[in-house]
Amino acid sequence: xxxxxxxxxxxxxxxxxxxxxxxxxxxxxxxxxxxxxxxxxxxxxxxxxxxxxxxxxxxxxxxxxxxxxxxxxxxxxxxxxxxxxxxxxxxxxxxxxxxxxxxxxxxxxxxxxxxxxxxxxxxxxxxxxxxxxxxxxxxxxxxxxxxxxxxxxxxxxxxxxxxxxxxxxxxxxxxxxxxxxxxxxxxxxxxxxxxxxxxxxxxxxxxxxxxxxxxxxxxxxxxxxxxxxxxxxxxxxxxxxxxxxxxxxxxxxxxxxxxxxxxxxxxxxxxxxxxxxxxxxxxxxxxxxxxxxxxxxxxxxxxxxxxxxxxxxxxxxxxxxxxxxxxxxxxxxxxxxxxxxxxxxxxxxxxxxxxxxxxxxxxxxxxxxxxxxxxxxxxxxxxxxxxxxxxxxxxxxxxxxxxxxxxxxxxxxxxxxxxxxxxxxxxxxxxxxxxxxxxxxxxxxxxxxxxxxxxxxxxxxxxxxxxxxxxxxxxxxxxxxxxxxxxxxxxxxxxxxxxxxxxxxxxxxxxxxxxxxxxxxxxxxxxxxxxxxxxxxxxxxxxxxxxxxxxxxxxxxxxxxxxxxxxxxxxxxxxxxxxxxxx
Amino acid sequence: xxxxxxxxxxxxxxxxxxxxxxxxxxxxxxxxxxxxxxxxxxxxxxxxxxxxxxxxxxxxxxxxxxxxxxxxxxxxxxxxxxxxxxxxxxxxxxxxxxxxxxxxxxxxxxxxxxxxxxxxxxxxxxxxxxxxxxxxxxxxxxxxxxxxxxxxxxxxxxxxxxxxxxxxxxxxxxxxxxxxxxxxxxxxxxxxxxxxxxxxxxxx
Numbered sequence: 001x002x003x004x005x006x007x008x009x010x011x012x013x014x015x016x017x018x019x020x021x022x023x024x025x026x027x028x029x030x031x032x033x034x035x036x037x038x039x040x041x042x043x044x045x046x047x048x049x050x051x052x053x054x055x056x057x058x059x060x061x062x063x064x065x066x067x068x069x070x071x072x073x074x075x076x077x078x079x080x081x082x083x084x085x086x087x088x089x090x091x092x093x094x095x096x097x098x099x100x101x102x103x104x105x106x107x108x109x110x111x112x113x114x115x116x117x118x119x120x121x122x123x124x125x126x127x128x129x130x131x132x133x134x135x136x137x138x139x140x141x142x143x144x145x146x147x148x149x150x151x152x153x154x155x156x157x158x159x160x161x162x163x164x165x166x167x168x169x170x171x172x173x174x175x176x177x178x179x180x181x182x183x184x185x186x187x188x189x190x191x192x193x194x195x196x197x198x199x200x201x202x203x204x205x206x207x208x209x210x211x212x213x214x215x216x217x218x219x220x221x222x223x224x225x226x227x228x229x230x231x232x233x234x235x236x237x238x239x240x241x242x243x244x245x246x247x248x249x250x251x252x253x254x255x256x257x258x259x260x261x262x263x264x265x266x267x268x269x270x271x272x273x274x275x276x277x278x279x280x281x282x283x284x285x286x287x288x289x290x291x292x293x294x295x296x297x298x299x300x301x302x303x304x305x306x307x308x309x310x311x312x313x314x315x316x317x318x319x320x321x322x323x324x325x326x327x328x329x330x331x332x333x334x335x336x337x338x339x340x341x342x343x344x345x346x347x348x349x350x351x352x353x354x355x356x357x358x359x360x361x362x363x364x365x366x367x368x369x370x371x372x373x374x375x376x377x378x379x380x381x382x383x384x385x386x387x388x389x390x391x392x393x394x395x396x397x398x399x400x401x402x403x404x405x406x407x408x409x410x411x412x413x414x415x416x417x418x419x420x421x422x423x424x425x426x427x428x429x430x431x432x433x434x435x436x437x438x439x440x441x442x443x444x445x446x447x448x449x450x451x452x453x454x455x456x457x458x459x460x461x462x463x464x465x466x467x468x469x470x471x472x473x474x475x476x477x478x479x480x481x482x483x484x485x486x487x488x489x490x491x492x493x494x495x496x497x498x499x500x501x502x503x504x505x506x507x508x509x510x511x512x513x514x515x516x517x518x519x520x521x522x523x524x525x526x527x528x529x530x531x532x533x534x535x536x537x538x539x540x541x542x543x544x545x546x547x548x549x550x551x552x553x554x555x556x557x558x559x560x561x562x563x564x565x566x567x568x569x570x571x572x573x574x575x576x577x578x579x580x581x582x583x
Numbered sequence: 584x585x586x587x588x589x590x591x592x593x594x595x596x597x598x599x600x601x602x603x604x605x606x607x608x609x610x611x612x613x614x615x616x617x618x619x620x621x622x623x624x625x626x627x628x629x630x631x632x633x634x635x636x637x638x639x640x641x642x643x644x645x646x647x648x649x650x651x652x653x654x655x656x657x658x659x660x661x662x663x664x665x666x667x668x669x670x671x672x673x674x675x676x677x678x679x680x681x682x683x684x685x686x687x688x689x690x691x692x693x694x695x696x697x698x699x700x701x702x703x704x705x706x707x708x709x710x711x712x713x714x715x716x717x718x719x720x721x722x723x724x725x726x727x728x729x730x731x732x733x734x735x736x737x738x739x740x741x742x743x744x745x746x747x748x749x750x751x752x753x754x755x756x757x758x759x760x761x762x763x764x765x766x767x768x769x770x771x772x773x774x775x776x777x778x779x780x781x782x783x784x785x786x787x
Contacts, residue, residue, distance in 0.1 A: 158681050162672035163696070165684030167704040167743060273679035276713035341596060348633045355625070359645035362727065368713045376718060380647060380762070389627040405595040408588030507677045507719040 013050075017042060024087065028300075028514020028533075031085030039088050039098050043073075047103060051077045052084055053428055054444075055104035057517070057528055057545040058111055060118040062092070064144035069095040071120055072530065074517060074545075078428055078442055080449035085517070090120070099125040106431025109253075109553045117142040117263070127202045132256040132582060135194060138183055141261055148264070155268055155538040196240075203242045203250045221249065226567065228257055234331065235578030239555075239567060246563050251556040255549075258582035266542035271297055271509050274542065276368040278529075281544060282580040283365055284324050287316040287357070288522040290370035295452055296518025296529035300511050303373040309500045310454045312375055315387065315491045316357070316367075317520070318484040322395060323350045324523035325435075325477040325484075326402070328575040332474055333406065335572035336415050342406060349398050356386050372509055374501030384495065391488040399481050407475065416471035420558040420570035423468055430554035433547045434525020436574055439476045440468035446521035460487050470566075473573040508537060515541075524548045524575055544583060548576035606631030616640055646760050649714040649727030651707050652683075654749045655756050664750065667724035669698035674716035674725050682709035683716065703746040708738060723767050729759045 013032070014021060020038030024031050034042045046052040052075040061070045071088045088097050099122035100107045111122040112131040119140035122128055130137060139146050150170055152158050160166055200223055227238030236257040242249045262281065266274050278293045279286035291313060298304065305313070327350060330343030354364040360383050361369035361376065369376050406412060422432065427440035437444055445462040447455040463479035465472035513535040519528040528545030551574050558570050606624075607614055614620050615636055623629060625642065635642055652674075656664040675683040686702035689695065717726045728751075735741040757764040 156681055157676040157678075161675040161678075161681055161683060162685045163670070163687035165675065165686050165702065165704065167684040167702075167706070169706070169739075169743075170709075269679060270677075272677065272715065276679050276711055276715070345599070351625075351633070352627060355645075359647060362645075362647040362649035362714055363712065366712065368715075376714075377647070380645070386627070394627045401595060405592045409592045410585055410588050413588070505719070507673065507715070 013045070016045070021086075024085075028512060030515070031087060033087050033089060036088050036090055036097055039100070040103065042086065043075075043100055043103050046075055046084065046086075051079065054078050055100065055106055055431055056083065056433075056519075056526060057530065057543075058100070058107045058114060059530055059543045059545075060095075060114040060120045060142075061532055061541045062118055062142065062144050064092070067092045069118065069120055071097045071114065073100070074528070074530075076449070078444050080444070082450055083517070095120045096123055097121070098123050099128075101125055104431065105429050106550065106553050110431075110550060113549075116140070117261070119143060127252075129198055129202065132259045132261075134256065135198065136191075138186075141264055142267075148261075153268075155536070156270060156273060199240060199252060199254065203240060203252055224564070228254070234571070234576055235581075237571075237576070237578055237581070239571070241559070241564065241567060243564060246565075248559045248562055248564065248567060251559050251567070253552050253555055255552070255578070256582050258578045260583070262544065262583040263542050267539055269539075270537045271372070271511055271539060272507055274539075275370065276366065278544075279366040279368055280579055281546065281583065282522070282524065282527075282548070282577045284327060284577055285320045285523050286365055286367045287320040287369060288520060288527060290367065291317050291453075292518055292520040292522065292527045293529050294370040294372060294518075295520060296516050296531050297372050297509070297511060299516040299518055300514055300531060300533055301372060301509065302512075303502050305374045305502055306499045307496050308378075308498045309374045309502075311491050311495050312379060312500065313370065314453055314455070314458070315488065315495075316360075316369065318487050318491070319353050319356065319387075319390075321484045321523040322399075322481050323353050324575075325481050326350060326399075328523075329402065329406070329474065329477055331575070332470075332569070332572040333412075335568045336412065342402070345398075345402060345405070349395060352390060352394065356383060356390070359383055359386070371501065371505060373503055374499070374505075378500050384492070387488075388492050391485060391492050395481075396485055399478065399485070403478055407478070412474070413471065415566075415569060416469065416474055416573075418467075418469050418471075419562060419566045420470045420473075420573060421468050422554055422558050426554065426557055427468060430557060431550050432525070432554055433551065434522070435473055435476045435480065436525065436551050436554070438463055439465045439472040441466045446519055446526050450519070452518075452520060458487050458490055460484075470569055470573040511535070511539075519545070522547060524577070524580075525551060544580075546580040546583060548574065549581045549583070552576065552581065603631040618643075644729050644731075646762055648729055649717070650712055650731045651710055651728050651733065651744075652705060652714075652716050652725050652749070653728045653751045654703060654746065655724055655726060655753050656750050657753050666699050666750070667722050667753075668700050668703065669722055669724070670696075670700040670703075671698075671721070673719055673721065677715045677719050679713055679715065680709045680711050682706045700746060703749060705744045705749060706742065707733065707744055708742045723771070726756055726760070 014023060017038055021032050021034045021042055024033050054076040055073060056076050057074040059072050061072060063070060069090050069092050073086050074083050076083045090097055097120055099111055101111065102124065109131060111125050112128060114120050115122060115128050116130040116132055117140055129135065133141065203223060221242055221244050224241050224243055225238060226241065228236050238254040239251055240254060241251045262277065265277060269277065274293060275290060278289040281289050326346035330346035333342040334340060357367055358364045359380055361367040422440050424441040427437050427442055441464060443462050443464045448462050460483045463476050463483060465476050511533045513533050515532045517528055517530045519526050525547030527547055530543040530545065531539050532541035534540045555571065555574065559567050610620050616639060621640060624633065655667050657667065659665045670685050670687045672685055675685050682705055684704040685700050688697040688699050688701040690697050714727050
């Protein structure tokens with residue numbers, strides 16, 4: 001199903017838009033540089049004529065020395081094949097880029113994030129507010145000249161640790177030191193918080209004539225805040241809904257309660273130091289996060305791990321998928337009111353898999369197991385036996401048991417069938433990925449569409465379900481676990497011997513200048529890492545395309561018209577992890 | 584008929600409930616506080632109640648388990664501690680949260696650095712247990728510990744570990760990580776003999 005992008009059309013793209021679009025000819029970079037004024041035309045041609053119907057990632061880069069900002073887009077075809085990168089360059093002092101929300105609604109949250117963190121203004125965006133930092137925040141933290149409190153140096157390793165290490169506690173430093181910048185003329189005493197007025201305004205009031213229910217009863221619309229304390233058990237997340245009676249008219253997700261600017265930390269870190277930090281993104285699936293990041297850096301370094309390492313990587317990634325899907329099903333049942341029994345059944349299997357992770361990597365959840373060009377260490381004695389036992393005996397049995405336990409239940413069917421429907425076209429338009437996309441009838445899986453590692457050699461099916469409702473998103477996780485077991489059987493059977501690392505393990509890797517985008521099919525969907533290197537030990541730009549963050553773009557679309565009680569179930573069916581959403 | 588699915592599901596929970604009692608019976612009161620039973624309960628054939636009665640019962644940690652680094656010293660004559668650490672600073676450079684501070688020893692007479700640390704601090708509040716320091720130490724001098732019960736009432740005094748608090752004898756390392764220890768010692772011996780051989784070759 002992987003078809004190559006039509007080269008003729010792509011060739012003519014440059015000529016057609018000349019001088020509005022040109023190839024990015026910086027060494028190590030790819031794709032097109034489009035002029036801001038022609039961006040909308042360019043994107044429309046891509047989407048409508050060339051079939052790039054899926055806008056996967058929107059982000060920005062601050063090229064401080066050149067005085068430029070760049071907005072970077074990655075687009076794909078849902079029929080498969082490699083992606084297309086295009087960029088818009090704007091001056092740093094007035095970065096204004098036309099918004100693509102009209103063409104690709106999936107850009108909505110991502111453009112907000114780019115505005116929030118980099119200060120790129122997307123003109124025409126319907127609701128350009130801050131998203132990850134709080135609304136009173138001053139400055140745009142991912143800009144290269146922005147410095148946080150306790151700022152020490154531009155990049156690690158920090159100089160005062162060796163050879164004359166002066167130990168100190170972070171709170172012994174003055175918390176609000178000269179690193180903190182305030183707007184001119186601002187005083188803490190005179191500050192009045194704006195509150196949530198902008199947020200409530202963004203919900204929009206629907207006039208009574210719009211109401212589809214043409215009954216004579218006069219109902220008022222009210223705004224309800226769900227959260228920010230665990231609206232379900234997924235983490236600190238808040239949903240603001242406008243209700244008409246009990247029916248959802250509009251919904252806004254509010255997030256950032258767990259925001260720590262993972263990307264800024266990542267740009268201060270060396271390449272290797274980022275590996276343990278990626279564990280903390282989606283803390284359920286640290287192996288998959290490691291995988292994506294390792295791929296992105298390996299692409300830049302142009303190395304590949306040895307055969308055995310590839311097999312172990314896939315073994316770990318697929319076990320992670322089973323862990324995640326089991327817990328996702330369990331937590332969805334929590335949201336449905338089946339309080340914790342399904343979760344605990346799922347967690348039993350999870351513990352057994354995490355035992356395997358622990359004996360291999362040294363930690364249950366924060367595995368930090370992948371290295372550039374290989375792995376941290378080989379499988380210890382007993383790990384393969386445990387894996388074989390799990391894959392051939394325990395997990396198939398337990399997945400069937402969970403299936404028997406849940407899927408037939410009339411309560412689950414009653415609560416899930418036909419709820420939170422996301423039709424196929426909208427799933428693509430809203431850049432949904434992973435189980436959410438596939439439950440809406442789109443057969444798109446990065447492992448098949450753009451194979452990485454050894455997935456092109458493995459035999460498995462891409463699971464698809466057609467209805468796009470909560471029940472299908474629930475069921476597709478069972479399908480995917482069974483496919484993962486198929487992959488695992490092959491991996492365990494064919495596990496080759498040999499080395500697990502290409503070259504010598506190094507703590508300072510040399511990464512040539514350039515950009516790369518490594519993406520894997522994580523359990524929650526396409527997990528991408530966008531890196532820009534300038535040849536220094538620290539990455540110039542490090543961006544995470546977080547699947548559960550971008551899947552939230554369609555939450556409003558799924559919930560509209562449903563009842564208030566269905567919101568929590570719909571959220572549960574997306575399966576978010578706030579460590580990844582808030583970054 | 585409506586309700587069949589629910590009943591089928593309830594049969595699964597009933598099975599789990601029954602299993603927990605049946606497994607108790609199988610062990611005849613020796614299901615808990617018994618390492619043999621613990622291994623069976625936590626194995627892939629385990630049935631019944633899965634939880635562990637911490638802190639009376641503890642799960643054995645695997646050899647690779649990592650928690651807070653420690654420094655290795657070899658025991659010399661008269662109980663003298665010979666640090667393996669040469670204060671090369673690689674651990675401090677590779678540490679992602681930068682929680683390692685090292686002061687190098689300078690020789691009082693010559694003013695030149697000596698290959699041993701004068702001070703060595705790890706702030707365990709910041710340490711993220713990633714294990715990179717142990718992985719990249721060229722002298723096998725810093726390793727990850729197995730002791731995870733470090734909670735204390737006062738983080739101000741107890742959570743910056745100094746060199747004394749960090750130092751552990753080589754025998755401790757050999758006890759908690761036998762396979763790693765054997766492999767590394769073999770490598771060290773091999774390197775040593777290669778060095779000797781090179782010396783001999785130069786002499787002749």
